Amino acid sequence: MPDSQIRNSESRQHPAPEEFHILRTSADKDFSNLLFLCCQIVRAKVSALVVLENGKTWINSTYGSPPEEFNTDATLWEQVLENDEIYIFGPEDLLTSGMEHESLIAVPVITETGEKLGVIALFDPEDQDLDSNQKRSLKLLVNQILTLIAFKKQNNQFQRVQQDLEQRYRELEKFASVVSHDIKSPLANIISLVDLLKEENEGKFDEEARQYIEFLSQASHSLRSYVDGLLVFYRSERILENGEEDVNLHDFFKTITNLYTVNPDVEIIYPENGVLKKVNKAALTQIFMNLISNALKYNHKQKRTVEITFSASNEFYEFEVRDNGDGIPEERFDKIFDLFTTLDLNDRDGNPGSGIGLATVKKLLTHMGGNIQIESEPGIGSNFKFQIKRSC
Structure with missing residues (x-):
């Protein structure tokens, strides 16, 4: 005893x-x-x-x-x-x-x-x-109890870290929204005043002054595009909180492509059949709008085409977005999805890229259990291939 x-x-x-x-x-x-x-x-x-x-x-x-x-x-x-x-x-x-x-x-x-x-x-x-085996067995079961407690402790710590990160992200998102709003308001005034200056003084400026005015106009529009892209990137977290629903591909693509095909030099080919089960439609819309918009902006050909194809495997919905645009050098493939990374090229309207659109696409796809790859040849066009994990 x-x-x-x-x-x-x-x-x-x-x-x-x-x-x-x-x-x-x-x-x-x-x-x-x-x-x-x-x-x-x-x-x-x-x-x-x-x-x-x-x-x-x-x-x-x-x-x-x-x-x-x-x-x-x-x-x-x-x-x-x-x-x-x-x-x-x-x-x-x-x-x-x-x-x-x-x-x-x-x-x-x-x-x-x-x-x-x-x-x-x-x-x-x-x-x-x-006997020794019985004692050892009891001690091993005690270790299992301690392991279970340690796992729960680790899980609690993970949840605290996750909550802290979510709080910090909300603060960053709020900061980005406030700063962007504070920039957009005076920026809109600058753009309006520059356009008014150009309109009211057409033919009065010499060549040097005209170039300065044009540079100011391009810079203002580029900054507005950058701010808008930044807001979309940080609001993408909220997009991912939207509920899942079934998506009819024909109706889905018809709604999106109607935004772009008003221009007669644009042709967008998309699947006529197919239904996606329980997907985030808002996130999918943002992905395709970014990819189609990029395909059309960075395309200096007279006839611009975008072809979207769809297939499904047991695990993924798979898409390809192929264009006949300017193309991307192979050595830049690894960088184009990084936030704020640009190719130092202007679009067909002369505006530089913000390096935000493709970063937003990758972020949304990652959260949806998918990934994205690119095939491209300068002067020929690009093909963005991506997958979305199926939930059923």
Whole structure:
């Protein structure tokens, strides 16, 4: 029998608040199966996971009997934790603690860092003279309990980090929105004044002044495009929060392409058949609008064409967006999807790119469980291939 003397409580390790919180909030089923296995090792019919926190005891989980039937007197359990050994108590020890049982096997639950969480109590076991394999088996199950607690702790930490990142992203999104709004308002005035200046003074400026006015106009429109793209990029998180729905491809593409085919030099070919099941339609719309817009802007040919094809595998919806535009050098393939990366080329209207559109496409596809690749040849055109993970 163990020495009944209890050491000074100051000698105990400091409590681990998060571990105790995990034990308090975990469902009984999280540990009851492990308690069942403990019972099988020593052939006991009843067991409990007794937790000790700041001198108080409570029952986390039980097997074979409801929690209210267990005595939670701390003395016996503290003795086991202080000695950090598996003990077998007889009827006299148990009677002193107010427990009417013939015997009890007590297994300490202590972390590797010495934090004393509680005791596995196995009541009236048939096997009381434990061999080395039985002791080892009990300790292995204790390790499984500690592993489960550690996993829950890690998951809690992950959730806190995720919440912190979400909060920071919301703050960044708000900052970007406020700054963009503050830029767009005076920028709109600049664009309007420049256009008015050009209109009212047509033919009055010399060539140098006319070039300055043109540079100012191009820079203003480029900045507006940059600000608009930045807002779309940061608002893409909100797009991904939209619900999923079925999408008829013919109707979907008809709505989008009507925005571009008003120009007679533009031809967009798209699938006439196909239905996507449970996809984020708003995100998909943003993806295609960015890809089609880029295909048409960076195309200096007289006749501009975009061809969209669709296929489906067991895991993905697969699309290709092929154009006859200016093309992209192969050495830039790895960079074009990075935020703010541009090719230092102007579109057909003379405006430089912002390096935001393709970054937004990649961001949306990543969140939708897909990816994107490019094939391109300068002067011939480009083909963007991407996949979206199927949910059903």
